Amino acid sequence: MPIPPGSPAVGRLLLRDDVYRRLRDAIVDGTFRPGEQLKDGELAEWLGVSRTPVREALLRLGGSGLVVTLPGRSTRVSAIDTPSVRDARDVIAAMHALAVRQTAGRLGDDDLDRMRDANRRFAGALDSGDLAAALDADEEVHRIPVAALGNHALEAVLEQFDPLVRRAERLRFSADGHASVELHSRLIDLIAAGDAEQAASVAFDIWHTLPTDERETG
Template sequence: MPTPSSHGVHKRSLLRDDVYESIRDAIVEGTFEPGERLKDPELEKWLGVSRTPIREALLRLERAGLIIAQPGRATIVAPLDPASTASAREIVAAMHELAVRLAVPSLNCTNISGLAEANARFETALKDEDVNLALAADDEFHDVFVQTCGNEMIPSILEQALPLLRRVERQRFSSHAARHSVGVHAEIIRLSSLGDADGAALASRENWLSLGSKG
């Protein structure tokens, strides 16, 4: 299997989350393609860690639906599955809807400014066709609500469901269809600044449900 050119990119003190995120990102970005076999020795060489954190990361990735473990045979990158993606999209949309509804009453001027700044970076990244920066800015935008909502279960549920959508997000953010999200973000900001929690929550939900659409 092809792996990124750098070897031993992590120290032995690497947290298990970093191993998980490295493999997850390689799957999402397409370095590890659907159906490709993931081999422990090659992952160990690439990441510079022992087998234990790699196996822990693979278990998390299996729960997230990004890999398929075949006992006694192989561990492969899961193919893109429309049904699983649709299920994850519904969960993510519902969690973000709830986060916005809970967060809006607590938002302050700093939060609103943070939303606007993140959306501006998102728009610039899309214009520059920089998918990685667009994803980062989009995450920053939505994280304002997630971190302010006060419900600690929402981030953990999103961590479980969101990875399945990353491949769809990357496809969308590399197309002109993503420009629509800039306007939706602006509307979410407007409604949030007015204290309209329900309106902002519904706009956020529709924004996430639009992932995978061709419009």
């Protein structure tokens, strides 16, 4: 497994969640590619931590479908599996629709302005071809209603399944994600207007524009 050069250690007091997020993000952004073997010793050295939090993170990643572990053999980054991504996408879409339905008309001006600003950054990142920034800005647009709702069960579902969907979403943005800019704008306007049902419908539809097969992006 090639370890990315120049990645700084993150400190001995790194929390388990931080290890998980670092490894999750490295899979989502393509640093670790489908089929690549992940060795806990090499990952621990890369992150500057012991093997224990790395092993725990790999177990969590297995629960999210990002890695596949063969007992006594190896842990590898999972392939982008069409049925798994489709199932995760449907769950993610339903959760975001619920969050938007419950928060439409209730978000303050600051939250709405943050959503609009994130959408502008999303559009700019797409124009410049910065996929990492595009994914971050897109995530921020959708995270604001979720955070405002404060439903921890919903957040836990998103935490589990969102990374699997984000990996496929990166493929979409590498092709053309500009249709999402307009959909985001419409979503924000509907939330501001308090149109809960239409806003929830748009939120649901946004996620169903996501291709679930690499071939759909070509």
